[in-house]
C-alpha cells in the first residue's frame with residue numbers, strides 16, 4: 623500500500639444552514655467484509671442534493687451533519703473487502719444507492735428497493751461527492767464496457783424513469799410524461815427507445831426542457847398555456863393514454879394525469895409532493911378503473927438489466943439530457959445550476 627494516499631478531500635455537509643458544505647479532509651474509507659472501495663469517476667447532481675442544499679425539513683431529519691453526500695455515481699474498484707469475489711480491482715461500476723438488508727420479507731419477495739431496514743447511500747451515510755467511497759459489493763453494478771462515466775453515473779435517475787415507465791405498458795402504448803426534469807426527460811427518451819407508439823411530454827413553464835423533450839423524440843409537447851387534459855384526450859382518439867407517468871411533484875399534474883389516462887390504464891407516480899397532501903380525484907381513479915402506483919428507486923435488478931440493454935445498444939441519447947459537465951471542484955456551482963432548472967442533468971467529473 624506504500625505510495626497510496628490515505629486521506630482525501632470531500633464535499634461535506636457541515637453547517638446547519640442552507641448551503642453549508644465545505645471541502646473537508648477525511649480518511650479514505652476501508653472496505654469492510656462484503657464491501658468494495660471505489661475510486662470515483664463521476665457523480666451527478668440529483669434533486670435530492672438540491673433538497674439537502676436547501677436544507678429543508680426532510681434533509682434536517684435525514685442527513686446527519688458531517689455527511690459526505692452524493693449518490694448518483696460511478697467509478698473504478700480500488701479495493702476489495704473480505705470475501706468479495708464478484709469484483710476485481712479496476713472493474714468499472716455504477717452504484718445502486720438503496721442499501722438493503724437482503725433478509726427482510728420485502729427483500730425476500732424481490733422488493734429490496736423498499737427494504738424494511740434500508741438506507742440510502744450518500745443521504746443517511748457517506749456518499750460520492752468524494753474521490754473514494756465504500757459500498758456493499760452487491761450495490762456496485764458492472765457497467766457496459768467503455769461506457770462514458772457521465773452515462774454510467776446517471777443510471778440512478780435513468781433507472782427511476784424506467785422503473786416508473788415499466789409500471790405500465792410501454793411497447794406499442796401511448797405514454798404521457800408529466801414533468802420534464804432530468805428524470806422526465808430520460809423517460810421521454812426511454813419510452814421512445816422501448817417502442818412507445820406515442821409520447822406526450824408535459825411541463826409547466828420550462829421552455830428549455832420542453833425543447834429538449836422535442837429533440838428526444840416526444841410526439842407532442844404541452845405546457846402551461848395548454849389545456850393538458852383536453853389535448854391528451856385529443857391526441858389519443860378521446861380515450862386518454864395507456865400509461866401516465868408523473869415526475870413533476872405538482873398536484874395539478876397529478877390530477878391531470880389521472881384525468882387523461884384511459885379506462886383501465888396505468889398512472890405511475892415517482893414524484894415527491896413538497897407542500898401538503900395533493901388532492902386526488904379518487905372517483906376518477908375508481909370509475910376509470912385505474913391502476914395507481916407509487917414508484918420508489920429501481921427494481922433490483924430488472925431495472926438495471928433494462929438500462930444495461932438500452933445503454934449497450936446506444937438506444938438512448940444520454941448526452942442530450944446531460945447538458946453540463948463540470949469538475950468536482952465546481953460542486954457549489956453545479957448544485958446551483960441544477961437548482962436554476964436551466965439545464966438537464968449536471969455531472970461532476972473527477973478526472974477533469
Ligand SMILES: NC(=O)c1ccc[n+]([C@@H]2O[C@H](COP(=O)([O-])OP(=O)(O)OC[C@H]3O[C@@H](n4cnc5c(N)ncnc54)[C@H](O)[C@@H]3O)[C@@H](O)[C@H]2O)c1
Pocket residue numbers: 668669782800801802803804805806824825826827828831869870871872874875892893894895917918919963
Ligand atoms: N420516488 C423516488 O424514488 C424518487 C427518486 C428521485 C426523484 N423523485 C422525485 O421525482 C420528481 C422528478 O425529479 P426531477 O429531479 O426530474 O424533477 P425536477 O424538479 O427537476 O423537475 C420537475 C419539472 O416539473 C415541471 N412542472 C412543474 N409543474 C408542472 C405541472 N403542473 N405539469 C407538468 N410539469 C410541471 C417543472 O417545470 C420541472 O421542469 C421529483 O418530484 C423528485 O422529488 C422521486
Ligand SMILES: [Zn+2]
Pocket residue numbers: 668669670693694778779
Ligand atoms: Zn438521485
Ligand SMILES: [Zn+2]
Pocket residue numbers: 722723724725726727728729730734737738739740
Ligand atoms: Zn430488507
